[in-house]
Amino acid sequence: MGFEASERPRRLPWTGLLAGLVMAVALANPVPTARAASSAATFTVRQLAPEIALKAARAALEQCRSMGAQVSVVVADRSGTPQVLLRDRFAGQHTIEASRQKAWTAASFRMSTAALAAETESGRPMSGLRALGQVLAVGGGQVIEADGSLLGAIGVSGAPGGDADDRCAAAGLRAIADDIDF
Numbered sequence: 001m002g003f004e005a006s007e008r009p010r011r012l013p014w015t016g017l018l019a020g021l022v023m024a025v026a027l028a029n030p031v032p033t034a035r036a037a038s039s040a041a042t043f044t045v046r047q048l049a050p051e052i053a054l055k056a057a058r059a060a061l062e063q064c065r066s067m068g069a070q071v072s073v074v075v076a077d078r079s080g081t082p083q084v085l086l087r088d089r090f091a092g093q094h095t096i097e098a099s100r101q102k103a104w105t106a107a108s109f110r111m112s113t114a115a116l117a118a119e120t121e122s123g124r125p126m127s128g129l130r131a132l133g134q135v136l137a138v139g140g141g142q143v144i145e146a147d148g149s150l151l152g153a154i155g156v157s158g159a160p161g162g163d164a165d166d167r168c169a170a171a172g173l174r175a176i177a178d179d180i181d182f
Contacts, residue, residue, distance in 0.1 A: 048180070
């Protein structure tokens with residue numbers, strides 16, 4: 001059973017061109033294979049080796065000692081989980097938790113805790129962030145980044161003021177600068 005010449009569907013002149021274009025796009029953008037799909041579902045992260053985290057913590061502690069301050073230092077991984085905790089002999093008990101929170105805050109927000117303190121001052125749009133449980137928006141927390149990757153953070157507490165804590169944290173960063181690609 002066939003069509004009579006007058007009953008045969010008409011083919012529009014651009015349908016061949018459209019079909020060719022669709023085929024070209026499909027060939028240029030193939031459906032992802034199982035391997036390609038699985039690689040998009042995973043990622044690789046960089047993290048400080050424990051020895052390098054310890055080196056940063058020791059340098060921060062020594063800087064604070066040279067200033068006459070007894071502190072606690074925490075170096076955390078990119079998720080804010082502590083890798084190293086050092087507490088000087090006479091550092092107050094509260095400095096342990098404060099240094100951990102500073103490291104967590106810096107890693108979580110990917111900015112120094114001094115910068116976060118400025119951004120979250122009363123009356124600023126982000127001031128509500130200070131109400132979050134672990135956030136400690138005061139100087140002493142520094143981000144550890146290398147080659148565009150967040151590696152972790154360092155938090156220092158116990159020196160007289162956030163500026164002094166920041167100087168100690170910066171000494172920790174300088175100590176590992178040659179070990180990582182800043």
